[in-house]
Amino acid sequence: MNIQILGTGCPKCKTLEKITREVVEQNGISAEISKVEDIMEIMKFNVMSTPALVVNGKVEIKGRVPSADEIKQVLSKY
């Protein structure tokens, strides 16, 4: 699984990255997590409000920091 966190470096983006890493670790999900900070790259996802969670190229959550449960639910679809 390929997980990308989109965000220009604001505190909320860092929170999302932290929660996502925790969820992945605690549930033993094999995933590659990367952070996309370049604005030109972020815009390719057609996202206007950061932070955003992208799984295998698909934008799943944008504009807010979800709960760990919600991330777990999203990831379980893959």
Next chain:
Amino acid sequence: MEKNKRIRLLLAVFTVLPALVVLYYYLQPLVNLFTYNLLGLSSDSHLGTSINFFFYDTIKILILLFLISSLMGVVNAYFPIDRLRNYLTTKKMYGLQYFFASFFGAITPFCSCSSIPLFIGFVKGGIPLGVTFSFLITSPLVNEVAVAMFLGLFGLKATIIYAGSGILMGIIGGYILGKFKLERYLSDWVKQIQANSEKETEAWQGEKTPFIDRLPYIIKDGWDIVSKVLVYVLIGIGIGAAMHGYVPENFFAQYLSADKWYAVPMAVILGVPMYANAAGIVPVIQVFVAKGVPLGTAIAFMMAVVGLSLPEATLLKKVMTWKLIGIFFGTITLFIIGLGYLFNMIL
């Protein structure tokens, strides 16, 4: 979320909300009780009134800030930015688009790190530059923190004037900037995006999480805003409380009164490069007004500080040339100066 949790959440919301409102209404007697009876300070002493003032203002503003931030969070859960963009690109608006863009700029929370993605998102969706500017003008100017601070320290009338004129300035400023044909001054990569812009045809994807399950996060976000600006509120009110006692009455009136023609432009030009968030600056401005600065001059200064700043200019540099930033800042500065004169005449 399971049913029990939901019920507990609703119960909590319906206990805390009325409790806060009651506290707000009985705040002055409660603070009096605390400072004069419990702490035993004299209501005639300078220290006593300053401490009373400090507690009263701080608690009042924190309540307002929390309630308004949470309310804005609820509104934003229903009016997300994607929906607005779809709306602006798919409907014929006959000029109303400037109003909508400016109005939504006011109700969406402003975060400096999201202004650039928003700007690009608008340009990419084929929304005209002028309409995008409407949003960009109002978004930092009218926000939950500024509104809560104004409401707490200047009252309802000044708040409506501030927010109303901010939105109006977004509409008119965006319209005029749109007429200038400024597209050529965008950064090259943004121009490319604009050339390839396409109307969003995909249907807006609704949020599937039910509202009640999002509520805890909305309230948490509201609380986050309060805790983030808390220190600025304390410093601002602290400085304000100290100034109240030590700056002589009408001290500023001799330099910044309404009949000095240079007062408004000077206040605005000083304010533009300054960056302070509304939480820290409003309590200090309140003292300025109490000591003889006309409200119009004060509002103009406040708009310049909050609405335009050097950090914002450097962020915008990613999408605009310096020339466009200059035109944008210059136009808005002139507008704010004009507003300042107008307020001083009519208020």
